[in-house]
Amino acid sequence: MIELQHVAMSYGGGDLLRDMSLQVAPGSFHFLTGPSGAGKTTFLKLCYAELLPSAGHLSLFGQDVRQMGRDEIARIRQRIGVVHQDCQFLDHLSLEENVALPLSVNRRTADPGELRELLAWVGLKRQAQSLPPQLSGGERQRAALARAVMMSPDVILADEPTGNLDWEMSLRLLSLLVELNRMGKTVMIATHDLNLIRQAKAQVSARVLRIANRQLHLAGADL
Ligand SMILES: Nc1ncnc2c1ncn2[C@@H]1O[C@H](COP(=O)(O)OP(=O)(O)OP(=O)(O)O)[C@@H](O)[C@H]1O
Numbered sequence: 001m002i003e004l005q006h007v008a009m010s011y012g013g014g015d016l017l018r019d020m021s022l023q024v025a026p027g028s029f030h031f032l033t034g035p036s037g038a039g040k041t042t043f044l045k046l047c048y049a050e051l052l053p054s055a056g057h058l059s060l061f062g063q064d065v066r067q068m069g070r071d072e073i074a075r076i077r078q079r080i081g082v083v084h085q086d087c088q089f090l091d092h093l094s095l096e097e098n099v100a101l102p103l104s105v106n107r108r109t110a111d112p113g114e115l116r117e118l119l120a121w122v123g124l125k126r127q128a129q130s131l132p133p134q135l136s137g138g139e140r141q142r143a144a145l146a147r148a149v150m151m152s153p154d155v156i157l158a159d160e161p162t163g164n165l166d167w168e169m170s171l172r173l174l175s176l177l178v179e180l181n182r183m184g185k186t187v188m189i190a191t192h193d194l195n196l197i198r199q200a201k202a203q204v205s206a207r208v209l210r211i212a213n214r215q216l217h218l219a220g221a222d223l
Contacts, residue, residue, distance in 0.1 A: 001026045001155065001186055002047050007056035009042055016042060020056070020216040022209070026154065029181045029204045030188040031197050033219070034211035040190040041085060043211065044157045047188065048080045049073050061154075078106070081148030083158035087140045089132035095119075095139075096128040099147045110150070122146045122176060138169035145176055155186040162196055170196055178203050 002024035009017040016039045024030060024047075032040050045051040046058060049065050058065045060076050068076065089098045099118065100110035119125045122142040127135060135143065141161050148156055158177065162170035174196060181187045181204055191197065200206050208219035 005057040029206040038211040081153035
């Protein structure tokens with residue numbers, strides 16, 4: 001589904017990430033951890049072809065990212081829902097419109113019933129007409145998750161989705177991601193929060209990856 005072979009990534013200077021190999025199987029659950037600045041966001045950006053590797057081989061859904069044209073990348077991205085670290089909402093659009101945005105971008109209209117159901121699933125039915133600045137941090141993160149699953153993607157990539165949330169709200173968000181995984185979605189979460197990882201491991205079988213010294217390591221069971 002996502003496969004890296006000896007991938008390196010550089011923003012121009014030396015390698016930020018080097019010699020990374022990984023196979024992400026359909027339906028798997030991964031955490032990605034590591035110190036601030038280690039390259040977690042960069043790694044996720046590779047996984048949705050926002051960035052291309054500077055060396056090595058990266059394939060998404062069996063296709064080499066280097067061989068893909070712009071249209072193919074756009075098609076592949078529809079299969080990958082991303083929860084960005086800063087949510088990236090359009091502040092002049094309602095929550096409902098923001099969540100439906102991936103469809104409008106693809107010139108499709110959201111089914112009102114499905115949209116309502118999705119907002120109810122993340123507990124935001126009442127806030128459908130609110131503007132993003134009127135939402136709490138937890139509401140914004142849940143809305144970002146709803147937007148990420150709007151296109152029924154196969155993979156969900158979440159970048160520090162609980163970064164600014166209290167423990168109770170973090171658990172709520174985690175339970176939504178676990179539910180998605182139980183529905184068969186592949187999930188990868190970048191996080192600093194080792195307690196969140198421990199909590200998740202009690203619920204799902206998750207692999208924990210750690211970026212350290214520019215390389216990708218499989219963390220031990222002692223987390
Ligand atoms: N577009 C860019 N151009 C140049 N350098 C960049 C760019 N994006 C990120 N970097 C640098 O790459 C390094 C890794 O950044 P990245 O955001 O991937 O790390 P991170 O592990 O997600 O950090 P954090 O946990 O603080 O979010 C940082 O030193 C950052 O400044």
